[in-house]
Amino acid sequence: MKKLLNTLYVTTEGASLRKDGENLVAEVESAERARVPFHMLTSLVVFGGIFISPPLIQALAQLGITIVLLDRAGRFQARVEGPVSGNVLLRRKQYKVAEQPDEIVRSFVTAKIANQRLVLQRALRDYGSDMPPDRRERVEQVVDRQAAILRKVAFKTRGLDTLRGAEGEAALGYFSVFGDLIRSPDAAVCFRGRSRRPPLDPVNAVLSFLYTLLTHECRSAAEGVGLDPAVGFLHRDRPGRPSLALDLMEELRPIFADRLALSLINRRQLRAGDFEFQDSGAVLLNDDGRRTVLTAWQERKKEERRHPFLEEVAPLGLVPHLQALLLARHLRGDLDAYPPWIWK
């Protein structure tokens, strides 16, 4: 099994990163705070004002370790990458299939809806009896509705627009009850429907931040197997948008991000004090909040599960890579379809 290598996240403003032999060294106020050997790393993600020495940039690029620069709020700024690897024949096939992507889109959408539904079902099972009856009923109704959409998408629907429409309908239903799954007694930590750019409440702030982290993992996974991250199937091409990474993310969002956000908030690991409420109404995680989410994210990646299609146990952090690999193998003709990741 491919090794689960680390992504190093550096969030301390004013930190400086340099190369020392075959190691990355992080210093804060001239004191060494971390030392990571290059062979343990797949990527480096830094938030905000952090200094990276030119020799370190060069060494990481050469070793194929991606550097991603985000601003303090976690918004994408830039990416530093070594020579593009990959397989031109695979990419040509990817572009060709992107013209007729229905069956791949069916796989993505099916798994996304199935996984969203499993998030709702798991919440009902774990704390449904504590929910006020009207909330519980709302969630149950969406679970039933998702079953109907799921059946349609998996077995009947034809045509790209219909598949995309079903995905939108499922997402609308799902987010209409997502707030009913929040159990924090903290009234400030709430969900008022999905909002982004900027997120308008704390739950959306956490979701957006987790989606950024997941996009980065999916983009690296696509690139790692030689696919072009910009050419998607479900997401239409738009210059500058990593459409394929967003596609690969769809089936993983509910379990990798939504469920993690729920448990961080419901276990009160995140409270009102972890957020920055701005005058414009925008809500962002503050430094402490980000650190809490990043720690939980790193821990979650180490959790092991049985992969439904490959039938072997793998850490969750490898799942984006395995899915990108299965997609590449399907495009090259080894598999008759793309088998998505469905949570069990």
Place this chain on the structure above:
Amino acid sequence: MPELDDPIPISALQHAVFCIRQAALIHIERLWEENRFTAEGRVLHEAAHDPSRRTRGLVRRVTALPLACRRLNLSGTADLVEFRREAPGGPETPFPVEYKRGKPKLHRADEVQLCAQAFCLEEMTNRSVTEGALFYGGTKRRVVVPFDVELRRLTEETARAFGSLLAAGETPPAVYKHDRCRACSLIDVCRPKATTKTAAGFLHRAVEETLLRDASEAP
């Protein structure tokens, strides 16, 4: 010598004898998973590939020698070629030596790679090359390999078969063989067992299961 158009790397023939799909995954798909074995092999080769010449007595030793064979469209680098003379001032006969980690193998992959070097040397020097040697890091011994009719035939067949895959850009399907696949550094990207399953069937079953499960869990 004119440059060859899309030549077959000599090192690919060794992979192609072991498993034609492995060769395609490395040379067509450009997938390369380094494991302990290949890392050790790389270190051994880096030592061997320091280009240098040395003459001792009747033997002139040339390391990291670039080779090509137009007839079979091959190209690569020999770890070491010894140019041997019978007597001072006499003609030189090339003798290729390839460094390998580990021990001699049961399959003929290493011999085919060496024989391909012999084809190149014959074409380039106009001398017949009748034998060479494999040096194994594990046993620290040379095994002399005669380039007989049988080995020459196998090498030519392998070169032609892999050459046509390379030209077409095709990757042949996986065939799972327990012993061979277990030793393969590419098993995680090849997935010989997964590619024999139907993914469409998997998706149907997974959806049916998830829909059925809540029927059974319902109060």
